[in-house]
Amino acid sequence: MDLRQLRYFVGVARERNFTRAAQQLNIAQPPLSRQIQALEDELGVALLIRNSRPVRLTEAGRLFYEQALQVLGRVDQMRAATRRVGLNQNSVLSIGFVASTLYGGLPSLVRKLRHRAPDIEIQVLEMMSIQQIPALKEGRIDIGFGRLHHSDSGVVEIVLREERLTVAIPRDTPLAQDSAPLPIGALTGQKLIVYPKEPRPGYADQVLNLLHGHDVRPAEVHEVREIQTALGLVAAETGLCVIPSSARQMRSDVHYRLLEGERATSPVILYHRVGDTSPYIDLVKEVIKEMYAENPSWLSAEHNLPTRPSFAE
Amino acid sequence: MDLRQLRYFVGVARERNFTRAAQQLNIAQPPLSRQIQALEDELGVALLIRNSRPVRLTEAGRLFYEQALQVLGRVDQMRAATRRVGLNQNSVLSIGFVASTLYGGLPSLVRKLRHRAPDIEIQVLEMMSIQQIPALKEGRIDIGFGRLHHSDSGVVEIVLREERLTVAIPRDTPLAQDSAPLPIGALTGQKLIVYPKEPRPGYADQVLNLLHGHDVRPAEVHEVREIQTALGLVAAETGLCVIPSSARQMRSDVHYRLLEGERATSPVILYHRVGDTSPYIDLVKEVIKEMYAENPSWLSAEHNLPTRPSFAE
């Protein structure tokens, strides 16, 4: 497959007519026909219904059309962004984050950064905490937001907050009759759902270690790939799930109770390279400090231990 | 630019070595060098620092690398999805939506649909309300979720709910001293921010008409492209902004008050083609009905007039 083929197909899909599409694409009609045929051959799927005038799209063609538009748009953006960065010499700040920070302050942080430093290109990449450490060292990202402590001497970590954990409980079960914090011991003998299945060690192990440290043994442990699935299974009464409190808003059809117990928290940690002198690191820290000052709802004392990041004395 | 060039560049960026990358790509090293040069020429930007071993990426190269990875991944997904649909004959349900429904029930609707009918490929496309009508008629989407009434005989509309409007107010201003609902007349003489600037007529006109109908004349009207910007300007004390209540959660650094007055609501409307006999339309309606029954928080009575969609008698 080839970008040219995408452009050609988009032309035909838009015009629903090979001849006119060919004119707009500045080629003759026969080569256009052949390129579309080649595309269909490679996919092994008919994209167009030709025994009809005007030409119509098949179901597959319709899907392919919308996706092709998006890919082409993405390529244009990529070209423009690369030129901007390359020519104006303005830099790129690449931020890695774990999915759960999306439900916390990350979106407004990024928004504020774009506002405060419109000349830098900000790029965000979702990745698990432990993938962030090598990504930082290889220069793929400059800043990471994760939930795991690490022991790599090349990467600094700053604990932004200790977020309390919450247990997601299926409605209409005994444990869901109360909304008070749930002592960690109450998880003994329960069916537990943890995420993510990979990569290990990850947040799942953090939860399992916590339970182990309290001598709590769940009846079974079910591993799933991501939090969405986990909460879906909770709603389907498959078991309980321990999540960071900020992820509560993801589903409203399950019951939530804070988890109570020693170390029943998950940190939100900022990572960056040791000796990274880029001014943007400081900008990020500064903006985070401001956000703490504004103290928006996602930082509510109710869901956090009263910690403050080390740089915000 | 060419997908091949993206693949080649990704290979070099990953290996940081032309020779090894060429081996992995199953080509000789010289053509690889030339393709990368061609790419850099087209972009007019250096992507690699060659007078260094191992080869390093420039800032622009780093950006281009991550984006190229994403584009290539997207293309693979597109290929796979198209094949799936084309071969297994399972269909595509294409859903258009206005951005504000993202803060309402759309995400869980889509999740539920995927769960209930795993064989259909669900595609979601953000588009403004009035763009949805032609998109429906041209078959680009099958279902639309928007906020504007229309008068096209080819498209059915079902009002799902009448969401109350909320005024976003800068903190520390007189109007922000109270949290009680704000009578619509209080907007007289205020600076107002509306969105979206395009396309017209749109939600902005809905708000302006509402004020006009109540003989309320704001001091100035500032038009911006999207709600994010609008709320940003509110936070910057540039003026007030009228938003659907579900969009409250977008920013926590402004003050919100419900708007009180005749017709101070914005409907959430489901559109589909007249005579569309696809079973998926009914499935969507059914799932929505269920979601009403579950009555999650974003549907709270507080932020909605007590309406029920016509199909949920």
Added chain:
DNA sequence: CCGACATAATACCCACTGAGTATAATTGTA
């Protein structure tokens, strides 16, 4: 139902781009 027109597919040829081989230039290091 047929014929004329519109439109897509096929046949064939040419040019140019991309790949290979051989070799020169450059970088990093012992």
Added chain:
DNA sequence: TACAATTATACTCAGTGGGTATTATGTCGG
């Protein structure tokens, strides 16, 4: 400073993409 590793350049060849001419197919009016 010289050698090993690695990238760039020169040159050639094959295959793909594009053009023109023509055939096949579909649509619509009479």
